[in-house]
Amino acid sequence: MRRAKKYHTITDIVGTVYCEQKVVFDRERGDARPLEVRAKAAAGTFEHLRFQVEGQTRAAIDRRCFIATAIYGPDAAETNFLRAWRDRVLMPAMVGRLFVRAYYAVSPGLVPLLCRSRCAATAVRAGLNALLRLLGMPR
Structure with missing residues (x-):
């Protein structure tokens, strides 16, 4: 069973602006983007999360x-x-x-x-x- 995402990436949000049918199709049938494109998107998402965690950690460090x-x-x-x-x-x-x-x-x-x-x-x-x-x- 596929685990549901708990957040929406900027790619998801922009995708709904340009073509909501593609978003529905990807959700039902899976992501059809080439591996290189998915890897770059994942790397971008990772960097955003790393930046967010780094900011929260610095704020929390005594x-x-x-x-x-x-x-x-x-x-x-x-x-x-x-x-x-x-x-x-x-x-x-x-x-x-x-x-x-x-x-x-x-x-x-x-x-x-x-x-x-x-x-x-x-x-x-x-x-x-x-x-x-x-x-x-x-x-």
Whole structure:
């Protein structure tokens, strides 16, 4: 049994404007377009869906990671690894969410200290590097 589409592609919508009989025929008898045309249409639909998911994902991602951002930078691999670990491991558990909430309450106040004190930043970097190794961050 053929699975029904849950959405209409732009190709479907434009097709109804030009020839609604073709749309009905394709629905009843199957798509008669050449394979190359169907492949290009599928690739276009995939790109639209990928773009939509990427936009939704970026909106949903919590970019906060104050200390790692101060030490490594906002888009560093280490910072992104820690964010992903937070979202994957800490956030699903109540204890993890409490830890994250406490971290967000305390860490913004520590960032100016890390920016002023090279010694403090070096110590925190060493601690974060050890944590990243413990968590299995690939090198």
